[in-house]
Amino acid sequence: MSIIRIEKVSRNYKTGATLVKALKKVSLTIEAGEFLSIAGPSGSGKTTLLNLIGCIDELDEGEIFINDTAISSMDKIEKTAFRRNNLGFIFQTYNLIPVLSAYENVSFVLSLLDISEREIKRRTYEVLMEVGLEGMEDRRPSKLSGGQQQRVAIARALVKNPQIILADEPTANLDSKTGAEILKLMKRMNEKYHTTFLFSTHDQMIMDYASRLVQLHDGAIVSDERRR
Numbered sequence: 616m617s618i619i620r621i622e623k624v625s626r627n628y629k630t631g632a633t634l635v636k637a638l639k640k641v642s643l644t645i646e647a648g649e650f651l652s653i654a655g656p657s658g659s660g661k662t663t664l665l666n667l668i669g670c671i672d673e674l675d676e677g678e679i680f681i682n683d684t685a686i687s688s689m690d691k692i693e694k695t696a697f698r699r700n701n702l703g704f705i706f707q708t709y710n711l712i713p714v715l716s717a718y719e720n721v722s723f724v725l726s727l728l729d730i731s732e733r734e735i736k737r738r739t740y741e742v743l744m745e746v747g748l749e750g751m752e753d754r755r756p757s758k759l760s761g762g763q764q765q766r767v768a769i770a771r772a773l774v775k776n777p778q779i780i781l782a783d784e785p786t787a788n789l790d791s792k793t794g795a796e797i798l799k800l801m802k803r804m805n806e807k808y809h810t811t812f813l814f815s816t817h818d819q820m821i822m823d824y825a826s827r828l829v830q831l832h833d834g835a836i837v838s839d840e841r842r843r
């Protein structure tokens with residue numbers, strides 16, 4: 616079953632007198648459990664596409680369906696609830712809260728949902744262990760390496776057990792060895808939980824590792840290749 620269906624989506628940005636066509640009638644269908652990389656030169660529309668799927672930007676034309684629900688049919692409150700319940704985000708710059716510990720950065724996400732304290736604790740410790748951060752729960756981001764911070768971010772994205780994880784350049788700030796470890800960790804989570812992963816990336820390693828590679832150029836899909 617397709618989990619995301621993008622139909623002829625366009626997004627234009629107006630800055631002063633100039634109109635940038637960031638996406639031009641893009642169509643793409645994504646199946647549940649895919650490990651899909653969106654590649655393309657800088658400015659080709661990768662982040663714009665992820666932001667539209669993540670309900671943090673609004674499209675001008677076309678429609679995006681997630682689990683057959685049209686995104687544009689949802690109001691602001693519905694979109695927030697939808698993001699909270701179904702989507703996980705991983706960013707290039709980790710976006711952790713600096714004054715919170717690794718444990719608190721992850722458990723905070725669950726505290727917004729209707730879950731008991733005991734269950735929050737159990738799930739947070741479990742996911743931190745799963746990403747290899749056992750014993751580092753009390754450290755703040757500034758006391759963790761880049762790779763460890765991205766592991767916290769992955770734990771934060773995974774802890775809700777979302778259907779879809781959107782990862783915008785997740786390895787861009789990591790050295791290649793750490794990037795490879797992070798990539799393998801995400802692949803393992805993809806296989807274990809059947810979570811759909813969508814990457815935007817310049818990283819050749821992610822492109823090589825992805826089970827499907829979609830290339831964007833000037834706001835349009837120029838190739839779509841399944842690997843295995």
Ligand SMILES: Nc1ncnc2c1ncn2[C@@H]1O[C@H](COP(=O)(O)OP(=O)(O)OP(=O)(O)O)[C@@H](O)[C@H]1O
Pocket residue numbers: 628629630635636637655656657658659660661662663664815
């Ligand atoms: N908020 C915005 N306001 C104006 N123009 C924007 C905005 N966001 C993106 N754009 C423009 O839309 C186009 C696509 O940008 P986008 O960030 O999606 O590209 P990208 O492929 O993710 O690039 P990069 O690899 O550099 O992150 C670019 O020309 C960009 O300048």
